[in-house]
């Protein structure tokens with residue numbers, strides 16, 4: 327669905343050159359949901375704007391929905407939907423009319439535009455709000471209307487620039503449910519930008535971590551986490567002696583790394599392994615065979631913030647409070 331090679335965008339600001347996007351290779355297959363994750367100013371929006379033909383690349387290539395963005399921008403536009411950061415919907419129209427008008431604008435016939443409007447209002451649970459003026463919609467409803475507008479012409483590929491920014495946590499979760507339903511129903515490929523770690527983690531199939539105009543990591547959230555720091559496995563035991571024995575046993579596991587016995591009020595053992603859930607049964611069997619009985623056991627997966635921290639030495643949370 328998308329293939330970019332060495333995609334680059336420089337901006338001239340006075341005498342300075344801002345290298346907003348620096349040689350990005352992105353491949354997105356049909357049906358994928360991909361999140362571009364990165365701090366403010368990383369180059370996410372600029373990348374999206376090049377892919378949607380709103381901005382001409384300085385160099386490099388991008389083929390989107392089967393067409394080159396530079397050679398055939400109009401054809402690309404016909405095959406994609408784009409929902410930007412601002413509201414696309416007008417102020418004084420009613421929600422249903424707004425959507426219908428958008429359909430006509432895209433060249434749909436009246437009957438088709440009407441049917442498509444009803445279908446989208448239904449999928450995005452806006453039917454009850456169809457006769458309401460756009461200004462009277464809630465933040466979440468308005469965001470869903472924007473998404474409906476981006477989908478009116480049935481594009482196989484939809485771009486969303488920070489779809490959930492400004493929404494409260496409840497509306498955010500609700501928006502994600504709608505996006506998931508939409509994909510289930512129509513198989514639309516979706517590329518979105520976000521700087522919410524939890525969103526990229528939970529909802530996206532694949533995450534591209536972007537920093538300083540480059541893709542610095544690419545994979546599912548699980549792959550990224552496994553590749554960088556591994557899971558933290560810890561267990562507590564009754565006394566320091568058992569902790570020492572437990573650490574020795576854990577150290578014999580082939581996959582274990584950084585094994586340490588913890589003393590103090592809650593003696594125990596901590597270790598890093600690539601896949602905590604896979605190692606745990608073996609660890610418990612070995613402990614049991616040596617008469618060490620853990621009182622509690624925990625597997626902690628690293629977060630995407632751990633991944634970003636390991637890659638850049640900075641935390642995404644600090645930059646996006």
Ligand SMILES: Nc1ncnc2c1ncn2[C@@H]1O[C@H](COP(=O)(O)OP(=O)(O)OP(=O)(O)O)[C@@H](O)[C@H]1O
Pocket residue numbers: 337338339344345346364365366367368369370371372373521
């Ligand atoms: N039209 C422009 N002229 C000059 N510089 C620009 C322009 N658009 C973006 N930039 C610069 O390019 C860099 C990347 O910006 P971009 O908006 O793509 O980042 P982003 O990752 O989308 O950030 P955010 O999460 O804040 O939207 C920034 O340094 C920004 O200041």
